Amino acid sequence: MRTTESSPAPPRRYPAVLLPAVWLAGLAVVLLVVALAGNVYALLGDSDPGALTAFGFGTVRFAADAAGAVTAGSLVFAAFVAPGQRGGFLAAEAFGAVRLAAWAASGWVAVALLAVPFSAADVSGQPVRRMLDPGVLLSTVDAAEEPKAWLCVLAAALVVSLLCWFTLRWTTVVLGVVVALAGLLPPVVAGHASVGAGHDFATNALLWHVPAASVWAGSLVALLACLRRAKRANRPDALILRRYHRLSLLCFVVAGLSGAVAGLVIARPAGLWSGYGLLLGIDVVLLALLGLPVFLLRRRAAARPGRILLTELLLLAIATGTSAGLTHLVPPSFLANPATVQENLLGYNLDEPPSAAGLLFGWRFDLLFGVAAIIAIVAYLLGVRRLRRRGDDWPIQRVISWCAGWIVVLIATSSGLGPYASGAFSTHMITHMTLNMLAPVLLVLGGPATLALRALPAAGKDTPPGPREWLVALLHSRVARIVGNPALAAVVFVGSFYALYFTDLFGEAMRYHWAHQLMNLHFVLAGYTFFWLVIGVDRPPRPLPHLARLGMLFAVMPFHAFFGVILMNKQVVIAETFYRYLSLPWAGDLLTDQRLGGGIAWATGEIPMVIVVVALLAQWARADEREAKRIDRSGEDDFAAYNAMLAELADQRR
Structure with missing residues (x-):
C-alpha cells in the first residue's frame, strides 16, 4: 500500500561495494587503536596473549557488533519503518529487510562462535591457539565472565537466525527484535563498565546506548538496501523516509546522552587527559557530527537521500570502531583510583548505616x-x-x-x-x-x-498500519x-x-x-x-x-x-x-x-x-x-415491542 503523499525521486544506484568499504573503514579504526595501544595487558598484571589474539579479538568483536547491529536494526526497520504488515503478514519492503536480517544473523552466529575462544584467550593472557584444547577452553570459560557473555550472544543470534529464516508474520518479527536487542547486551554488562566505582551508572547508561546505536546503524543499512532495490515503478514512498528520520533522531538523542554519561563515569575527569580520553572525545565528536546528516535528511527527504545516508553510515561505522577500540584499552581510573570491595560489587560505598x-x-x-x-x-x-x-x-x-x-x-x-x-x-x-x-x-x-x-490515531483505509x-x-x-x-x-x-x-x-x-x-x-x-x-x-x-x-x-x-x-x-x-x-x-x-x-x-x-x-x-x-x-x-424495549405487536394485530383485525 502507498500513501497519498508525494514519493521521493528514484535514488541513484550506488555501487554495492560501498557497504563493505564502510565496514572496512570502521575495522581499520579498531586495528589502529589496538596497534597504538601496545601491551595493555601488562597494565593489569596479565601476560600478553600475542598479536594474533589482540588483533583477532578486535576484528571478531567489531564484526560481531556490526552483524548484531544489522540484525537488530533490520528487524526494527521491517517491523516499524517499512509498511510492515498486511493482514498480519509481511509486505514486500518488510520481507526484504527480514531477509537481510536473516543473513546478518547467520553471520552473527559465526563471529559470536569465534568470539568465545578469542575472548577466553584475551582475558586469560594466553595465545588463542591454546584455546584449541577443549579442556583449556572450558576451564577458562568457567572462570571468566566475558566468554560466558559471548555464549549468550551465540544463543540469541541462533534464535534470531531461525526466526528470520522461517517467519512471514509481523508479530514474529517483533519477537525477533526483542531477542536481538537482548543479544547485544551481554558483552556490555561483562566488560569494563561492569567493574569499578560507578559501574552501576555506567552499566545503566550503556543499556540505553548500545541498543540505540545498534538500531540506528542497522536500520540505516536496511534503508540503503531498500533504496538500492527500488526502481522507478516501485520506489519507496515518503512514509519510509519519514519514519526512518524519526527513528534516527530518537536514536541520536539517546545514544549521544547515554554515551556521554557512560564515558565520563568510566574515564572520570582525570582520565580525560589520556589516550583513553582522547579516543572517547573522538567518539563524542563523531556522534555530534552525526546530527548533521540526521537533520539534513529531514530537509532533503523529497530529494535524493543516498549521499546523505552513505555519509551517515560512514560516520556511524567509524564511531562504532572507536567504541570497539575503547573496550580494548584500560580506563585510567582503574589504575589511578583502585576500587574498594564495595565499589567493585555495588559501584559505591555504604559506609554509614541506613537511617x-x-x-x-x-x-x-x-x-x-x-x-x-x-x-x-x-x-x-x-x-x-x-x-x-x-x-x-x-x-x-x-x-x-x-x-x-x-x-x-x-x-x-x-x-x-x-x-x-x-x-x-x-x-x-x-x-x-x-x-x-x-x-x-x-x-x-x-x-x-x-x-x-x-x-x-487509526490508520486510514489506504495507509499502512501505524x-x-x-x-x-x-x-x-x-x-x-x-x-x-x-x-x-x-x-x-x-x-x-x-x-x-x-x-x-x-x-x-x-x-x-x-x-x-x-x-x-x-x-x-x-x-x-x-x-x-x-x-x-x-x-x-x-x-x-x-x-x-x-x-x-x-x-x-x-x-x-x-x-x-x-x-x-x-x-x-x-x-x-x-x-x-x-x-x-x-x-x-x-x-x-x-x-x-x-x-x-x-x-x-x-x-x-x-x-x-x-x-x-x-x-x-x-x-x-x-x-x-x-x-x-x-426489558423496556421488549415491553414496547410487545405493545407494538398487539397494536399491529388490532389494526389487521379492523
Whole structure:
C-alpha cells in the first residue's frame, strides 16, 4: 500500500561495494587503536596473549557488533519503518529487510562462535591457539565472565537466525527484535563498565546506548538496501523516509546522552587527559557530527537521500570502531583510583548505616528505571491531553494511579532504598515487595493500553498500519495469550519468591549489577501481569469472571504468608557468601536481618492485597450495576415491542 503523499525521486544506484568499504573503514579504526595501544595487558598484571589474539579479538568483536547491529536494526526497520504488515503478514519492503536480517544473523552466529575462544584467550593472557584444547577452553570459560557473555550472544543470534529464516508474520518479527536487542547486551554488562566505582551508572547508561546505536546503524543499512532495490515503478514512498528520520533522531538523542554519561563515569575527569580520553572525545565528536546528516535528511527527504545516508553510515561505522577500540584499552581510573570491595560489587560505598534521612534523601538516580518512569509518566500525560483536546474524558483516578505507580518505582530504585537494598536483606525485601506488590497494583489501574488505543490515531483505509494497529496486533498475539494465561501468571507471581530465595539464584544475582536490575524488572513485570488479570483496566486476552478473579487472588495469598513465615524461621543465611564478602561494618547479625526481611515480606504483602480486594469488589459492583441497567433497558424495549405487536394485530383485525 502507498500513501497519498508525494514519493521521493528514484535514488541513484550506488555501487554495492560501498557497504563493505564502510565496514572496512570502521575495522581499520579498531586495528589502529589496538596497534597504538601496545601491551595493555601488562597494565593489569596479565601476560600478553600475542598479536594474533589482540588483533583477532578486535576484528571478531567489531564484526560481531556490526552483524548484531544489522540484525537488530533490520528487524526494527521491517517491523516499524517499512509498511510492515498486511493482514498480519509481511509486505514486500518488510520481507526484504527480514531477509537481510536473516543473513546478518547467520553471520552473527559465526563471529559470536569465534568470539568465545578469542575472548577466553584475551582475558586469560594466553595465545588463542591454546584455546584449541577443549579442556583449556572450558576451564577458562568457567572462570571468566566475558566468554560466558559471548555464549549468550551465540544463543540469541541462533534464535534470531531461525526466526528470520522461517517467519512471514509481523508479530514474529517483533519477537525477533526483542531477542536481538537482548543479544547485544551481554558483552556490555561483562566488560569494563561492569567493574569499578560507578559501574552501576555506567552499566545503566550503556543499556540505553548500545541498543540505540545498534538500531540506528542497522536500520540505516536496511534503508540503503531498500533504496538500492527500488526502481522507478516501485520506489519507496515518503512514509519510509519519514519514519526512518524519526527513528534516527530518537536514536541520536539517546545514544549521544547515554554515551556521554557512560564515558565520563568510566574515564572520570582525570582520565580525560589520556589516550583513553582522547579516543572517547573522538567518539563524542563523531556522534555530534552525526546530527548533521540526521537533520539534513529531514530537509532533503523529497530529494535524493543516498549521499546523505552513505555519509551517515560512514560516520556511524567509524564511531562504532572507536567504541570497539575503547573496550580494548584500560580506563585510567582503574589504575589511578583502585576500587574498594564495595565499589567493585555495588559501584559505591555504604559506609554509614541506613537511617530515615539517608533512605529518604540519599538519592542515587537509577538511569534505567528512573528514566523509564519519567518517560512513562510524560507519555501517559500526553495521551490524556490529546483526549481532552479532542473533547473526550479520561478518569482522573486513572491518571493519579498511573503516575503514583511510577513514582513508587522511582522511589524504590533511586532513593536511599535503592542503594541500601544491595547491602541489607531487610531493605532489599522492602524494595522487592514495593516493586512486586504495590507499584503493579497502581499501574494496572491506570489502563495504559486502553488510553493508547483511544489516543493514537487509526490508520486510514489506504495507509499502512501505524502505532495503534501495532498495539492491537501485539495485544491479540499468541505471546500475549500465553503471558495472559491465569495459571501461568499465578505460578510465576508466587513461584518467583521460592525459586529466587530458596535456591542459589539470589546469591548469584546479587554479585552483578545487571542481574540485580533484571531481578527488579522481573518483580515489576510478574506483578503487573498478575494484577492485570485480576483488577486491570485493560482487557486481557481471556477475561475472567469476577468470581474467578477473586478466587485467583485468594489462591495466591497463603503462599505469600507462608513465604514470610519460612523466611522468619530459616536458620541458614541466604546469599551469605555475598554479604560476608561485602563486609559492611554496620551490618550486624545477618540472620537477624534476614528474619526482619521475612517479617517485612509477611506484613507488607497483605496491605496491597487488601487494596486489590477492595478494587476488585468495586469493579464487580459497577459491573453488576451496568448489567442491571442493560437488563432494564432490554426489558423496556421488549415491553414496547410487545405493545407494538398487539397494536399491529388490532389494526389487521379492523
